[in-house]
Amino acid sequence: MSDSDSIKEKWKKYRNPGYQDKFDYSWGMVIDLDRCTGCEACVTACQAENNLPIVGEEGFRSGREIKWIRIERYWDGEYPDIKLRFIPMLCQHCDNAPCEPVCPVYATYHNQDGLNVQVYNRCIGTRSCAAYCPYDARSFNWFSFTWDKPLDEQLNPDVTVREKGVMEKCTFCIQRIRQAKDTAKDQNRRVRDGEVQPACVQSCPTQALVFGDRNDPDSAVSKLAQNPRGYQVLKELNTNPSIIYLKNL
Amino acid sequence: MRQLKKPTYAQVNDDIVRTLVETGPRYYLALGTALLVSIVLFFLPWYYQLRTGVGLAGMNQPNVWGSYLANFVFWIGLSHSGTLLSAVLHITQSPWRKAIYRSAEAMTLFALIIASLCLFVHLGRSWFLHWALPYPNQMELWPNFRSPLLFDVMAITAYLTGSSVFLYVGAIPDFAAVRDRVCGWRKNLYTLLSLGWRGTDMEWHRLGVAYTFLAVLIIPLAVSVHSVVSWDFAMSIVPGLHHTVFAPYFVVGAIYSGTAGIVTMMFLLRKYFSLESYITTTHFNNLGKLLLLLSLLWAYINMLEIFTGWYSGSSAQIETLNYKLFGYYAPLFWGMVLFCAIIPLALIVKKVRTSLITMLIISVLINIGMYIERLLILTTSLSRKYLPDYWGIYTPTLVEISIFIGSVALFICFFLVFVKIVPSVSMYEVKETLDTPDRRR
Amino acid sequence: MAAELLGLFSHADQALKAAGGLRDTGFQEISLMSPTPLHGVEQVLGRKTSAIKRFTFFGMLTGLLAGFLLAAGTATLYLLPTGGRPIIPIPPYLVISYEVGILFAVLATLFGFLVSARLPALRERHYTPETHIDRFGILVTCSSEQDAERARTIILAAGAEEIRQLEYLGKKSHEQ
Numbered sequence: 001m002s003d004s005d006s007i008k009e010k011w012k013k014y015r016n017p018g019y020q021d022k023f024d025y026s027w028g029m030v031i032d033l034d035r036c037t038g039c040e041a042c043v044t045a046c047q048a049e050n051n052l053p054i055v056g057e058e059g060f061r062s063g064r065e066i067k068w069i070r071i072e073r074y075w076d077g078e079y080p081d082i083k084l085r086f087i088p089m090l091c092q093h094c095d096n097a098p099c100e101p102v103c104p105v106y107a108t109y110h111n112q113d114g115l116n117v118q119v120y121n122r123c124i125g126t127r128s129c130a131a132y133c134p135y136d137a138r139s140f141n142w143f144s145f146t147w148d149k150p151l152d153e154q155l156n157p158d159v160t161v162r163e164k165g166v167m168e169k170c171t172f173c174i175q176r177i178r179q180a181k182d183t184a185k186d187q188n189r190r191v192r193d194g195e196v197q198p199a200c201v202q203s204c205p206t207q208a209l210v211f212g213d214r215n216d217p218d219s220a221v222s223k224l225a226q227n228p229r230g231y232q233v234l235k236e237l238n239t240n241p242s243i244i245y246l247k248n249l
Numbered sequence: 250m251r252q253l254k255k256p257t258y259a260q261v262n263d264d265i266v267r268t269l270v271e272t273g274p275r276y277y278l279a280l281g282t283a284l285l286v287s288i289v290l291f292f293l294p295w296y297y298q299l300r301t302g303v304g305l306a307g308m309n310q311p312n313v314w315g316s317y318l319a320n321f322v323f324w325i326g327l328s329h330s331g332t333l334l335s336a337v338l339h340i341t342q343s344p345w346r347k348a349i350y351r352s353a354e355a356m357t358l359f360a361l362i363i364a365s366l367c368l369f370v371h372l373g374r375s376w377f378l379h380w381a382l383p384y385p386n387q388m389e390l391w392p393n394f395r396s397p398l399l400f401d402v403m404a405i406t407a408y409l410t411g412s413s414v415f416l417y418v419g420a421i422p423d424f425a426a427v428r429d430r431v432c433g434w435r436k437n438l439y440t441l442l443s444l445g446w447r448g449t450d451m452e453w454h455r456l457g458v459a460y461t462f463l464a465v466l467i468i469p470l471a472v473s474v475h476s477v478v479s480w481d482f483a484m485s486i487v488p489g490l491h492h493t494v495f496a497p498y499f500v501v502g503a504i505y506s507g508t509a510g511i512v513t514m515m516f517l518l519r520k521y522f523s524l525e526s527y528i529t530t531t532h533f534n535n536l537g538k539l540l541l542l543l544s545l546l547w548a549y550i551n552m553l554e555i556f557t558g559w560y561s562g563s564s565a566q567i568e569t570l571n572y573k574l575f576g577y578y579a580p581l582f583w584g585m586v587l588f589c590a591i592i593p594l595a596l597i598v599k600k601v602r603t604s605l606i607t608m609l610i611i612s613v614l615i616n617i618g619m620y621i622e623r624l625l626i627l628t629t630s631l632s633r634k635y636l637p638d639y640w641g642i643y644t645p646t647l648v649e650i651s652i653f654i655g656s657v658a659l660f661i662c663f664f665l666v667f668v669k670i671v672p673s674v675s676m677y678e679v680k681e682t683l684d685t686p687d688r689r690r
Numbered sequence: 691m692a693a694e695l696l697g698l699f700s701h702a703d704q705a706l707k708a709a710g711g712l713r714d715t716g717f718q719e720i721s722l723m724s725p726t727p728l729h730g731v732e733q734v735l736g737r738k739t740s741a742i743k744r745f746t747f748f749g750m751l752t753g754l755l756a757g758f759l760l761a762a763g764t765a766t767l768y769l770l771p772t773g774g775r776p777i778i779p780i781p782p783y784l785v786i787s788y789e790v791g792i793l794f795a796v797l798a799t800l801f802g803f804l805v806s807a808r809l810p811a812l813r814e815r816h817y818t819p820e821t822h823i824d825r826f827g828i829l830v831t832c833s834s835e836q837d838a839e840r841a842r843t844i845i846l847a848a849g850a851e852e853i854r855q856l857e858y859l860g861k862k863s864h865e866q
Contacts, residue, residue: 164374
């Protein structure tokens, strides 16, 4: 009977690891560490684009800053022979994200674009996702933050403002992706390479950050990802991040 | 050892009913204090935190879990021995269980309730906790059963239900016995609770069967509850948490702290309810032996955890380990080793086990050590995750300390109300340990 | 007219002896009431079996199945892939299955206990408060005056302290 067949098929489908074999788009990023100067323009752009609250001096000192992207700074070697290295660190949008299965209420899950998304309104604030994240890419709203006048005028209307007790993290500027996808759909085509850029990519003066669809073999990210300098941070943890770093030699 | 004269059947009833109905001013003073402390130190700060945000606690970005979660694990751990110990001892038919098990089970129940409250306190948006419960809703969205946190929700629900049923079924004959001795609102209450128990041979038989089955069910349940709690941590890939040994480690730790909790509680019950003829040094001696065994087991698993972490040689593991042993929290760590592994070795001496005051001191120290352990598991691991740029330090704030003290007061509150409602020593089972009044004797 | 006799003993062995005597004489409805479970009841009144184990067993089975179905079923209602795991991963759902299994088994055991012990008592039944302290009671249903007389003799012979004839409450409405 077709009924039992469909149940069998469904079972097979639901038992498939990852569930979706092929994403509509597979958004990814390549970060060339050779080009990164550590100027933190990306951090500022992200702050402006995504309505990141300003936690104030005390909040920053106690390690509660809300940053979706940060520049990690490492010193390599001993004094006079020393080298400074920067690694921009943001949500890696792992295919096997450790943060996702731990959320008891599905506030974070994988969408059809291969993005690890966070549903602010669903979040109950167990903070387990942040504890599970090996990249420490998640930030928690320890309080409800307000914007003093006239700073509230510069809030981005496309992005919600988060309340206290909610986890948040880099979305790859999903509002821009949505907009690009809508435009593309209206014109009956796929999103072109370079048509959509998160705020950090857009603002990078040295173009160290490149964003695009990894499903498209001709896109800039796919080509750059082939670079022999490419590596994934903490690859040994098998999280399979969507961000490829190009080694600083 | 038991020099005290054995009470007669009628004396047992008199003694236990007396603890229920005769209430002195000292009791009200204690209850009032506990209530006041729990309101001022638990509910008010919690309300303040609900209004402002969890940021009142000392947690920060790498240390997103702090003392609230440690409180949760601590209370779950305390809840562990009561019902579990009672069930194991029931199945192995140890007669010395009979005087202590009722209050031990009550401890389980209340510690579990406090633990669930601690989860509420821990959450960023406590008012949405019901989203983690499986119920059909207008959003057509169910909780994520893949999450270890949801295993927790299910396990705690099952354990809370299981231990209350176990406690209640075991207490039905005693409710019936009390029913005939009291008047007023108590009469109505106990009539309802005793369900019309008459103590016929048929009823005793059914009770025995059901009770044994419940005991058999409770043991794997209790073991699974703390395994599941450990998986909240061990399912992560954080160095220092991601250990296979975590489940047995937590279960042993839970039974350890729970047994110590029982010793503390028995000391207080014996002292303030004059139950000297029921809670004897035999009980302390036996529990002391159990504590000694558990302390050795606990120390062994702890060493094993450190050893396997060290042997893995992975840089993240080694860093976490070094940090735990010699870093910022090292004094706490060595304090824990002293309280939980070294001092309890004194229990090898029989004089220590049979002296009530040393037992009290050791049991309290063990629980202090176990609380430190729970705190260290979270703080030493989360503050040394993979990326060194994001290492951090966590220190509890006043709000957290006050909430912990308040939760202890709340527990005492629950317990004080309990001892006035449920016979804190099982009458019918104490009678079983006495000689049956036979003509032959 | 049916009646119930209640004999009260201060010693357990006497109560057991009386129960044995009554049983040998052919009385069917004998209940021993005691403050603690009596050892040796089985030898006197026969071995008892109860249906509780079946309740527990089927409760457990239902729970195991219900737990798995709850987890797997709700996951398929709204497909939200997480962490590269399948929609129906077996190991985590087995944990849910296990917990719900035990929960159901506990509740079924409680239910089975109440049903088989006929609790809560919905109708009034005879008992004496003394049997909850230190007396052992024996309650026997007699169908006729002669029976009652015989039972009274046996109970007294066994050494009862007190004997009471009670109105038969059990099936009052049917008798009249």
